Amino acid sequence: MNNRYGKLASLVYHLDKPVGRSFGDVEYYLERLQGTSGPILEPAVGTGRILIPLLQAGLDVNGFDLSQEMLDYCQRELELRSLKTTLQLAGFTDFIADRPLEAIVVPAGSFQLLDSFEQGIAALSRFHASLKPGGRLLLDLDPVAAIVSVQSGMRTWSAPPHGLITLNATALEKDYCAQVTREMHRYELWEHGVLLETQLEQFSLRWWGVQELRMALEQLGFGEIVISGGYQYGKTPQDTDGIISFEARKL
Numbered sequence: 386m387n388n389r390y391g392k393l394a395s396l397v398y399h400l401d402k403p404v405g406r407s408f409g410d411v412e413y414y415l416e417r418l419q420g421t422s423g424p425i426l427e428p429a430v431g432t433g434r435i436l437i438p439l440l441q442a443g444l445d446v447n448g449f450d451l452s453q454e455m456l457d458y459c460q461r462e463l464e465l466r467s468l469k470t471t472l473q474l475a476g477f478t479d480f481i482a483d484r485p486l487e488a489i490v491v492p493a494g495s496f497q498l499l500d501s502f503e504q505g506i507a508a509l510s511r512f513h514a515s516l517k518p519g520g521r522l523l524l525d526l527d528p529v530a531a532i533v534s535v536q537s538g539m540r541t542w543s544a545p546p547h548g549l550i551t552l553n554a555t556a557l558e559k560d561y562c563a564q565v566t567r568e569m570h571r572y573e574l575w576e577h578g579v580l581l582e583t584q585l586e587q588f589s590l591r592w593w594g595v596q597e598l599r600m601a602l603e604q605l606g607f608g609e610i611v612i613s614g615g616y617q618y619g620k621t622p623q624d625t626d627g628i629i630s631f632e633a634r635k636l
């Protein structure tokens with residue numbers, strides 16, 4: 386299975402992007418969701434990096450994720466702060482929303498982890514079905530230009546108390562027609578120079594065009610679409626923007 390976020394990948398995410406760490410997205414989502422009284426869902430919620438600040442702001446947010454390891458971190462972070470919410474072990478195309486949602490938020494380019502056009506459309510149509518009329522979908526994309534910069538490389542993290550984690554990412558394929566990149570991620574946990582554990586994960590992303598996603602949203606019954614660059618609501622995206630944010634309303 387691709388994009389598994391198993392034990393070592395989850396630990397790396399937790400170390401690299403701890404709860405509350407913002408790339409401008411935490412503030413952006415807090416501002417865009419201000420005053421939302423109804424239920425909000427964060428698909429691919431991960432360790433709660435965004436979910437927890439939203440809960441702390443008094444918003445009614447639930448989450449789901451396909452990785453039990455990521456959800457375990459999230460649950461622990463919630464307990465540390467005496468926060469409660471519902472976390473569901475589910476994927477983008479089979480999650481259950483037990484009440485009509487006021488908003489769905491998909492930060493951090495997580496939507497691109499669905500690595501085919503068809504799966505992306507299936508997720509968008511499930512989002513549409515789960516929203517109440519007038520409800521909003523807020524979703525981030527990495528700019529498509531980044532497809533060319535996907536390349537092999539190595540990163541390391543200290544894993545307290547004595548460990549070191551290495552990640553060797555090998556770029557395997559760039560399928561420009563399908564707009565999909567595939568990498569092999571090899572995680573290794575070392576202690577005092579001894580290799581304790583290795584995990585391999587296939588990692589793939591689909592790179593959506595801006596107008597492609599706009600048309601898909603329109604065809605699925607979304608309107609009032611606002612596309613913004615660099616977490617500045619309403620600012621037309623430029624090539625220099627590191628992120629492109631969509632906001633669309635269920636008609």
Ligand SMILES: C[S@@+](CC[C@H](N)C(=O)[O-])C[C@H]1O[C@@H](n2cnc3c(N)ncnc32)[C@H](O)[C@@H]1O
Pocket residue numbers: 388389390402428429430431432433434435449450451452455475476477478492493495498499
């Ligand atoms: C980049 S992390 C984002 C976590 C969190 N939203 C944040 O902003 O920090 C991506 C998350 O997507 C989850 N994921 C990957 N494929 C998924 C799928 N098909 N359905 C649901 N979650 C998925 C991973 O397990 C991981 O927790």
